[in-house]
Amino acid sequence: MANLNVAVIVKLEPDFSEGNVSYNADGTLNRAETKSILGPHSAVASSAAFYAKVRYGASVAVATMGPPIADSALQQAQLLCDADELYLYSDRMFAGADTLATAEVLKTGISKLEGKMDIVFSGHRASDGETGQTGPQTAWKLGFTFLGNVIDYDVDMQNRIVRARRMISLQGFYDVVEEVEAPLPVFIAIDPSYKASFNTVSQRLAFEKYQKEAKERAQNYKQYLKVFNAQQLGVDPKLVGLPGSPTIVYKVERIPKAKASRRAEVVDGTNREQLAKVATRMYEVVGGMVIK
Amino acid sequence: MMESYDVAIIGGGSAGLAALKQLSNLGKQAILLEAGKQVGTKNISGGILYSKKPKTGRVYNVEDVYGPEFLKDAPVERKITQYMLHSTSRNKVFTMNLTAAHEYQANFGYSVLLNRLNAWFARHAGESAERQGGGIVSGVHVRSLSWQGDKTVVETDELEPFEAKAVIAADGVNSEVAEITGSRPKFTPEQLYQGVKVVVKLPEEIIEQRFGIGPDEGAAHLFAGDVTLNHIGGGFLYTNRDTLSVGAVYHYDSLMDRPAEPYTLVNALLKNPMVAEFVKDEVAIKEEIDKNLPKEEQLRVRFAVSKLIKTWNELRDVWYSPAARKKLVEAGKYKTEEEIKARLDSVQNELANKYHTKFVTDYVELEYSAKLVPDGKRCAMKKPYFKNVLFVGDAAGRGVFIGPRIEGLNVGIDDAVRAANAVARAIDRNNFGPQYMGEYYSQLIEESPYTRDMKEIDKDYVKIFLDAARDVPKDIIGQRYGMVFRLMSSGTLRGLAVGFANILGYDKLLPLVESEDTYVQVPVELAEKMGRPIQATYEPTLPTVAQRVARLKYDDDRISHIKVLDSKSQFMKKMVTLCPTSCYSMEGGDVTLQHEACIECGTCAKETEWRHPRGEKGVIYQYG
Numbered sequence: 001m002a003n004l005n006v007a008v009i010v011k012l013e014p015d016f017s018e019g020n021v022s023y024n025a026d027g028t029l030n031r032a033e034t035k036s037i038l039g040p041h042s043a044v045a046s047s048a049a050f051y052a053k054v055r056y057g058a059s060v061a062v063a064t065m066g067p068p069i070a071d072s073a074l075q076q077a078q079l080l081c082d083a084d085e086l087y088l089y090s091d092r093m094f095a096g097a098d099t100l101a102t103a104e105v106l107k108t109g110i111s112k113l114e115g116k117m118d119i120v121f122s123g124h125r126a127s128d129g130e131t132g133q134t135g136p137q138t139a140w141k142l143g144f145t146f147l148g149n150v151i152d153y154d155v156d157m158q159n160r161i162v163r164a165r166r167m168i169s170l171q172g173f174y175d176v177v178e179e180v181e182a183p184l185p186v187f188i189a190i191d192p193s194y195k196a197s198f199n200t201v202s203q204r205l206a207f208e209k210y211q212k213e214a215k216e217r218a219q220n221y222k223q224y225l226k227v228f229n230a231q232q233l234g235v236d237p238k239l240v241g242l243p244g245s246p247t248i249v250y251k252v253e254r255i256p257k258a259k260a261s262r263r264a265e266v267v268d269g270t271n272r273e274q275l276a277k278v279a280t281r282m283y284e285v286v287g288g289m290v291i292k
Numbered sequence: 293m294m295e296s297y298d299v300a301i302i303g304g305g306s307a308g309l310a311a312l313k314q315l316s317n318l319g320k321q322a323i324l325l326e327a328g329k330q331v332g333t334k335n336i337s338g339g340i341l342y343s344k345k346p347k348t349g350r351v352y353n354v355e356d357v358y359g360p361e362f363l364k365d366a367p368v369e370r371k372i373t374q375y376m377l378h379s380t381s382r383n384k385v386f387t388m389n390l391t392a393a394h395e396y397q398a399n400f401g402y403s404v405l406l407n408r409l410n411a412w413f414a415r416h417a418g419e420s421a422e423r424q425g426g427g428i429v430s431g432v433h434v435r436s437l438s439w440q441g442d443k444t445v446v447e448t449d450e451l452e453p454f455e456a457k458a459v460i461a462a463d464g465v466n467s468e469v470a471e472i473t474g475s476r477p478k479f480t481p482e483q484l485y486q487g488v489k490v491v492v493k494l495p496e497e498i499i500e501q502r503f504g505i506g507p508d509e510g511a512a513h514l515f516a517g518d519v520t521l522n523h524i525g526g527g528f529l530y531t532n533r534d535t536l537s538v539g540a541v542y543h544y545d546s547l548m549d550r551p552a553e554p555y556t557l558v559n560a561l562l563k564n565p566m567v568a569e570f571v572k573d574e575v576a577i578k579e580e581i582d583k584n585l586p587k588e589e590q591l592r593v594r595f596a597v598s599k600l601i602k603t604w605n606e607l608r609d610v611w612y613s614p615a616a617r618k619k620l621v622e623a624g625k626y627k628t629e630e631e632i633k634a635r636l637d638s639v640q641n642e643l644a645n646k647y648h649t650k651f652v653t654d655y656v657e658l659e660y661s662a663k664l665v666p667d668g669k670r671c672a673m674k675k676p677y678f679k680n681v682l683f684v685g686d687a688a689g690r691g692v693f694i695g696p697r698i699e700g701l702n703v704g705i706d707d708a709v710r711a712a713n714a715v716a717r718a719i720d721r722n723n724f725g726p727q728y729m730g731e732y733y734s735q736l737i738e739e740s741p742y743t744r745d746m747k748e749i750d751k752d753y754v755k756i757f758l759d760a761a762r763d764v765p766k767d768i769i770g771q772r773y774g775m776v777f778r779l780m781s782s783g784t785l786r787g788l789a790v791g792f793a794n795i796l797g798y799d800k801l802l803p804l805v806e807s808e809d810t811y812v813q814v815p816v817e818l819a820e821k822m823g824r825p826i827q828a829t830y831e832p833t834l835p836t837v838a839q840r841v842a843r844l845k846y847d848d849d850r851i852s853h854i855k856v857l858d859s860k861s862q863f864m865k866k867m868v869t870l871c872p873t874s875c876y877s878m879e880g881g882d883v884t885l886q887h888e889a890c891i892e893c894g895t896c897a898k899e900t901e902w903r904h905p906r907g908e909k910g911v912i913y914q915y916g
Contacts, residue, residue: 200452201295201323204429209422 041123139187307685307704308462370510379815384823406916489539495612677730
C-alpha cells in the first residue's frame, strides 16, 4: 500500500546523558564503561521517519554501520519509527572508517534496498564525532538533493514533491526559517529541534496504531533484522574502512578550563555609603534601567 | 476537506469507553476524545462497580460489554462480600450488617481504582474500535460543537475540526457539552454531592487479616453520626487489593449552609477510632541527620536511609502479598519465601540500629482526590439528548443515590450501551434526527431499571433495612422514627405506605428522609445508647491540604481553565472554604483564584466560567 519509501541512517553512540558516561584518567572516554545507545540525533531522525509513516503510510527502513552490538540502536530506532526493515552493515573491514568511508557503506546499503528510496533521513550530527558530515556525504554519493537543518516537512504525494522548512542560524545575528521545495528523492538531515505534530483525528489514530505496532515489533526486532558484511554488500574494499578514509583522528585534546576572572568585593550592608556604591555600580551595568 | 466520522464520543471515563466498546461490538465506527494524556488519569470514583440483576427489565452490565474477559483479567480490586453501616459518636460505634442491601439485585460489586481499570477498558475498547476504523484519541479537549446541515462540527483545542454524524457526551458531571449546547442548566448544590477521598496504603495480607476477609473478598464500611460534623452525608471505607479507599460524601447544599473544608470531613473520619484502627500501619520515621557531620557524609546518610526505607517498604509489600512473594522466588531473586522475610528483617534492623530510624504506628496516605456526584433522583435529565447529542452517565446527571446505596459507574455503563444502541440504529437508517435517534434513546433510558430506582421507592429494599434494624429497640431512636419503624414492620402496611409515597412523589419525601436527623442525630443516639466502645491505639498524623496537593501530579497550564465571574459573590466567598484544594483565597474583599492546585472537581463551577483544562494539562491521578 505504501508508495513512499523512506530510510533512516542511525548511529550507536555513547550515552552522554548524566550519570551514564564514564571517563578514563586522561580525560578520554571510557568506552567499556559507558553504555551505548541510539544517538539523540538519530532518535530525532527516526521520529521524522515515523511522521512519514503516520502521514503517508510510508514503508520505513533503518540502517546503520557498526559492530554487531549496534543492532540495539536499530531496535531503539524501530521503537521510535515502527520500522518495517532493519539493516546492519557490519564487517571488520569497516573499522577505522571516517565519514567518507562510512558514507560509502551506507550509500551502497541504501542502493541495495528493495524499492527505490524516496527520502533518506539522517540526524544533524553524531554526539561523539560531531562532524555532521556523514549525512551530506551519503546524500552526495547517492546523488540525492540534500536538505539540511529541516525542522518540518510535508510530501505532496501526487506531484512527488517535498516541502521542507529549514532553520538557518546566521551565527551571531538571528535565525531564519527557509521554505524549500524539492522533487523526490531527497536526503533530509533533520534539525535537533524537529518535533512531529499530528493535527487531525486520522493522524492521531494512525499514530496510536503504529506506535502500538512499533512496541510489538521492537520486542521481536531480530525478526526484521538483516545483517550484511562487506562481501554481501558488494562494496569496494578500497573505498571503505581505514583504506577508504582520507582522514584519521590522531589526537584529541581537552579544552583547557578558562581561568575565572571574577573579583568579589564584600560590602557591609549596614553602611549606607557602601550600599550607594553598589547601586551606582548596578546602574552602570544595567544601564539606565529603573530599579523600583 | 474536513475529516468525517460516524460517531464522536466525548470523554474517556467508564461510560464513554463502554459506549465505544458497544458501538465497536455492533460494527460501527466511533472515535473517543479524552482530555487527559492517557485514559484514566482524570477519573475518580468512590469505588464500587456493580453488576446488577434487576427484578424486572434488563440492565447492561460491564461484563455484557467487555465479555468474559472482564471477569478473567480486568484489574478490579476486591469483590465486596461484607457491607457494614456504623453509627458513631465519639469512641462508640453501633454496627449494622447491610450485606443483604449490598447484594440486593446484584451479581457482584467490586471495589475499583479507576486509573488502572479505565486503562484496561481503554485497551479493550480501543482495540475493538480500531477494527472499525475508529479508536481513542487522548490529550484532546473539545472546545465547541456546531451544526452544519445534519452534520456536527467538533472543534478541539488541539486538532483540526472534524465532522460527526452523532455525538455521545460522556464528559462527566461538569459536562461542557451540556453547557455548549445549552441542553441543561448547570447542576445546583441541591442536586449534587461532594465527595472527597484519600487512598491509603496497606499491605495485602494485613488487609485480609484486619477485615476478616479472604484473598478474593473485600469489605465496605459506611459511617454516619458525629463523623459527619453535623452535615448530611457520610463516610466510607472500601478495601482494595493493597490499598484502602477512605472518603466522605456530603450533600452539597448542606455544605453550602454551613461551609466546612472538605478535608476536615475526611480528617474527622480518619480520626474516628474505628477508622484509625482500620488504616493503621507500620511507618519508618527518619532520624534527623547530625548536622556536625561533614556535608558529604550527611548527604551519604540521607541517600542511604532513603534507599533503605524504600527497599523496606517494597519488600514489606512483597512479604504481605502471596503473589508478589511467589513472583520474586520464581524470578530467582530469592531462593525461598523465608529468605524474603529474613532480608526484610535485616533491612529493618540496619535502619533501626545503624541509622536510628524509628518504626511507629501511623497510616500512609497515597492520594487525595475530590469529585462532584450527581443525585439522579434530583437531577437526571428528563430528555437526555440535544439534536444528535446523547448524554450518558454523570453528564446526564444520572446516579443512583439511595441511603447507603451509591451507584454511578454501572449506571453510566448501562446508559452508554443504550446510547450506543440508539446510535447504531440511526447509522443503519442514516437518520440522526431527534425524533428517530434522541427520542428513541430517551425511551431506552426510560426503560432502564436505574431510571425506575431514581423515581420510585423500592419496598423490598426498604424491608432489607428494616430487617437489619430489627434488633434496635424502637423507642431509642426518637419517637418519629420509632413510629415509622413500627408501621413499616408489617408487610401490608409497608406496601401501602410505600405505594402512597410513590404516588405522592419521591421528590416530595426526600427533604424528610434526607435530613440532619437521619444522618446525624439518630446515628449519634444509636451509638450512644447501643454502641460498643472502641479505643484507638495511636493518633494518626493527618497531612495538611498543602501536603496532600504536593503529593499529586500535575501538568501545569499557565493559563487558568477557570474564570471567576464575580469575585464578591456570596457563592464565591464560600468557595474559599469549599474548594477541596484551597485554590481560592480572600484578598481584600475579593475572592482570588490560584488554579495550579485545581483537581477539576467542579465544586466552584456554578458561578465560574468552568472548563476542563486543555489536552494533557491539569491533574494526573495515579489511583483514581
